[in-house]
Amino acid sequence: NAGVMQNPRHLVRRRGQExxxxxxxxxxxxxxxxxxxxxxxxLKFMVYLQKENIIDESGMPKERFSAEFPKEGPSILxxxxxxxxxxxxxxxxxxxVVGSGAADTQYFGPGTRLTVL
Amino acid sequence: AQTVTQSQPEMSVQEAETVTLSCTxxxxxxxxxxxxxxxxxxxxxxxVIRQEAYKQQNATENRFSVNFQKAAKSFSxxxxxxxxxxxxxxxxxxxGNQFYFGTGxxxxxxx
Numbered sequence: 001n002a003g004v005m006q007n008p009r010h011l012v013r014r015r016g017q018e019x020x021x022x023x024x025x026x027x028x029x030x031x032x033x034x035x036x037x038x039x040x041x042x043l044k045f046m047v048y049l050q051k052e053n054i055i056d057e058s059g060m061p062k063e064r065f066s067a068e069f070p071k072e073g074p075s076i077l078x079x080x081x082x083x084x085x086x087x088x089x090x091x092x093x094x095x096x097v098v099g100s101g102a103a104d105t106q107y108f109g110p111g112t113r114l115t116v117l
Numbered sequence: 118a119q120t121v122t123q124s125q126p127e128m129s130v131q132e133a134e135t136v137t138l139s140c141t142x143x144x145x146x147x148x149x150x151x152x153x154x155x156x157x158x159x160x161x162x163x164x165v166i167r168q169e170a171y172k173q174q175n176a177t178e179n180r181f182s183v184n185f186q187k188a189a190k191s192f193s194x195x196x197x198x199x200x201x202x203x204x205x206x207x208x209x210x211x212x213g214n215q216f217y218f219g220t221g222x223x224x225x226x227x228x
Contacts, residue, residue: 033216035218041220042218042219042221043208043210043218044218045215045216045217048216058215089160091162104150105150105152105167106152106210106212106216107164108154108161108162108163108164110160110161111161111162
């Protein structure tokens with residue numbers, strides 16, 4: 001059973017370009033989470049998605065950032081018009097749903113390191 | 118507000134000794150999960166141990182165990198017989214209706 005897959009592992013963009021980060025959850029997992037980790041800091045929650053639905057985007061910056069998890073294919077985190085401050089590691093995690101409806105343990109992908117020049 | 122606090126930014130322990138990492142959290146939820154994740158220099162986030170809030174028994178995974186005090190909202194991680202490979206950042210995490218990570222404790226195991 002493959003783990004959470006993220007690609008690319010490293011992404012370099014110039015200021016003003018767009019960055020697209022992809023995440024394929026573990027087989028059988030219907031929940032996807034995106035986190036951002038700045039250097040020497042912990043993880044900050046960005047967004048929580050189920051298939052075709054954004055459940056919680058309270059951690060997502062209001063502008064330039066968007067996320068989707070289509071019926072088919074990976075989840076995409078999209079950053080438009082990147083700035084130097086967007087340089088960070090972006091981690092995706094996935095989980096299944098337990099009987100109570102709550103999300104179960106989150107398993108993390110290897111992360112995408114975004115560098116904005 | 119729901120928060121997770123790790124009050125020890127850095128810790129060190131001699132190889133083969135025992136170390137405890139502290140974590141406190143604040144929540145009004147009754148049904149939630151708590152986790153410890155390890156992030157070695159490779160930066161991969163690795164699940165160490167998890168605890169369901171409705172279970173009173175402390176979770177244990179080999180050399181790793183937790184001391185879960187629900188009333189005090191405390192969730193510490195004990196690492197026994199520390200090994201060099203335990204050197205990493207350790208993050209405490211809370212998942213309920215929302216998801217919070219602590220700022221991490223950098224643990225160094227000294228040979």
